[in-house]
Amino acid sequence: MENSSKIRQHCMNDIYPDIRDNVPHEIAETSFGLGILFGVALGSIPFLQFKPFNLYILSLALFHFLEYYITAKYNPKKVNSQSFLLNNGIEYTMAHVVAVLEFLLEGYFCPKLKAYNSSKFCQVFTVIGIISVVVGQLIRSLAMYTAGKSFSHNIKIKKEKDHTLVTHGVYSWLRHPSYFGFYLWALGTQLTLLNPITFIGFCIVLHQFFSRRISFEERHLLDFFGQDYVKYKQSVKIWIPFM
Numbered sequence: 001m002e003n004s005s006k007i008r009q010h011c012m013n014d015i016y017p018d019i020r021d022n023v024p025h026e027i028a029e030t031s032f033g034l035g036i037l038f039g040v041a042l043g044s045i046p047f048l049q050f051k052p053f054n055l056y057i058l059s060l061a062l063f064h065f066l067e068y069y070i071t072a073k074y075n076p077k078k079v080n081s082q083s084f085l086l087n088n089g090i091e092y093t094m095a096h097v098v099a100v101l102e103f104l105l106e107g108y109f110c111p112k113l114k115a116y117n118s119s120k121f122c123q124v125f126t127v128i129g130i131i132s133v134v135v136g137q138l139i140r141s142l143a144m145y146t147a148g149k150s151f152s153h154n155i156k157i158k159k160e161k162d163h164t165l166v167t168h169g170v171y172s173w174l175r176h177p178s179y180f181g182f183y184l185w186a187l188g189t190q191l192t193l194l195n196p197i198t199f200i201g202f203c204i205v206l207h208q209f210f211s212r213r214i215s216f217e218e219r220h221l222l223d224f225f226g227q228d229y230v231k232y233k234q235s236v237k238i239w240i241p242f243m
């Protein structure tokens with residue numbers, strides 16, 4: 001009884017996601033698909049020679065699931081089927097297609113380069129990659145949780161009523177923590193795959209992408225929050241290299 005009145009109150013406060021943007025069977029299918037991918041990648045680790053590939057698939061499935069889950073839990077008014085970020089632009093899809101191709105080609109022609117246990121060199125890079133993926137994912141998810149209603153996957157060009165300047169928690173030591181987390185996560189996936197070419201490619205593409213995105217986003221944040229954003233910008237760094 002108490003539960004149902006709470007739910008009614010939430011509905012009245014418009015806290016629940018708009019069902020028209022969250023078609024239930026689509027959300028169920030996507031979550032199921034990501035869960036299957038995660039389960040297969042995890043379950044087949046002991047049987048496959050190229051374990052870095054399993055770790056890569058695990059990190060991809062978890063990343064896309066968490067994008068929707070954290071938005072749904074901490075920013076439910078903004079969640080929609082696109083929040084999985086599976087349609088994250090042609091560049092994102094191409095980057096991962098090229099990464100998989102590099103992995104497969106190098107795995108075929110130079111299998112020693114791809115086997116985690118073939119040398120100390122491979123082990124060190126795989127471990128650094130896994131740590132980067134985990135830390136990057138944690139920072140990204142923490143940023144989404146901390147920013148709450150002020151977070152949106154699309155950059156806002158008009159200030160919404162519930163948009164406040166976030167300067168606490170992870171935002172007090174990184175100015176764009178979700179981008180920093182994504183940057184670390186993405187480079188970590190390429191280190192885990194032991195992919196030298198796409199690692200360098202990701203460094204260049206991500207740097208260009210975030211430079212453009214941050215300067216556009218900050219123009220609007222200055223517009224929304226004026227002097228408060230100027231002060232914040234002066235005191236907290238981005239920490240993405242060369243930005």
Ligand SMILES: C[S@@+](CC[C@H](N)C(=O)[O-])C[C@H]1O[C@@H](n2cnc3c(N)ncnc32)[C@H](O)[C@@H]1O
Pocket residue numbers: 143147150151152153154155156164165166167171175176177178179180217220221
């Ligand atoms: C994809 S989120 C990225 C947020 C932030 N750049 C980050 O990396 O954590 C983009 C939205 O967050 C908002 N935003 C960015 N920094 C913010 C801050 N410190 N406080 C409130 N909103 C912020 C922007 O206005 C934009 O609409």
